[in-house]
Amino acid sequence: MLLRKILSTFMVLALCYVSVGIGQHYKMRPGSQLTRDTEARATGNPYSLIWLVEYVDYQCASCREATSFLKAYLKENPGAIYLQVRLFPLTGHPHGFRSAKYAECAAKQGRFLPFHELVFARQPEWSPLPDINAIFHQYAAEVGIDTAKLDICLEDPAVDTFINDEKAAAKKLGIDGTPTFFLNGKLLVGRRQLEEGLAEALSAKKENK
């Protein structure tokens, strides 16, 4: 009887393993790959050996911290990395999607990075507001965005589709929160993993020289 029980246990464990494999397959789609698009939302050296993709939600406080860390990092290590920002508006954040739309429209006018940094820097100011449109127009004007063109872009349903598609593709890569990063294709979640990953990548780069 004990032998039968042990054999049954192994069978149950094997079923557990298979069910997890099936779950991973359907949720993460292992065939999904990170592509080097979204050039309009990029900064740094495109020929660098360190390629970093950052997924953000503008209302997320941890993303604000990570962005300020990355800004300082880029300043300290000019040309060391190539950074691409992608949008992953969280459903739990009421201004997540709207702010992502503004950022995408800023990118269309070539003013993504200053707008992106300004929105994060002023997050405590706009995040509790019931409506962000007026204040975001103010920010847009501050960084030299043509607000008339911005209004047309905000009305464009293609922008919504583009952001939704970007988020759907990110989900297939296993992303379920922000800030999430891909450092040379390796997934990192949160600022601590990013710091460790960047330190490792930078020292590897120096060793290669």
Added chain:
Amino acid sequence: MKPVFVILRALIGTVFMVSGYSKLTAPFQNFLSVIHNYDVIYGAPATLLAQILPWIEFVTGVFLLLGLWSRATLVSAWFMNLMFVLVLAQGLLRGLPLANCGCFGDSFHLKPAHMLVLDILLMAAIFFLNSRRSEAFTWSMDDYFQEGKTHDAKKSR
């Protein structure tokens, strides 16, 4: 009274199973980030825990649901809950900025204070089940193998 115990056992098993499965079907880095947020362990031990704990949770849940190796499973579940209670409590006492507990991956989000209450209730329920193990593990695989053993013993006499 027996069905109540069995339902309780199944409920506890389901909580563990869902919690483990939702973490296992996402990259382990997501759970590693949750561990980092509690500011207790870092580096290789945290990475190892992020990869192992969801498996222990999932298997414990499945075993509880099926009623397999009941004593060991209940002990494992109780100690896991104790660990969760301690980690959550220190996070709350230190005022760490934890928007959600991260206990169920991306399946659903619970605030740390709510999860702490749920974990304490689970600990009490597991303790109660352990004290009434023979009733709680009716209609279980353990029960099935135990009956088989008794049957074999009778036959050999």
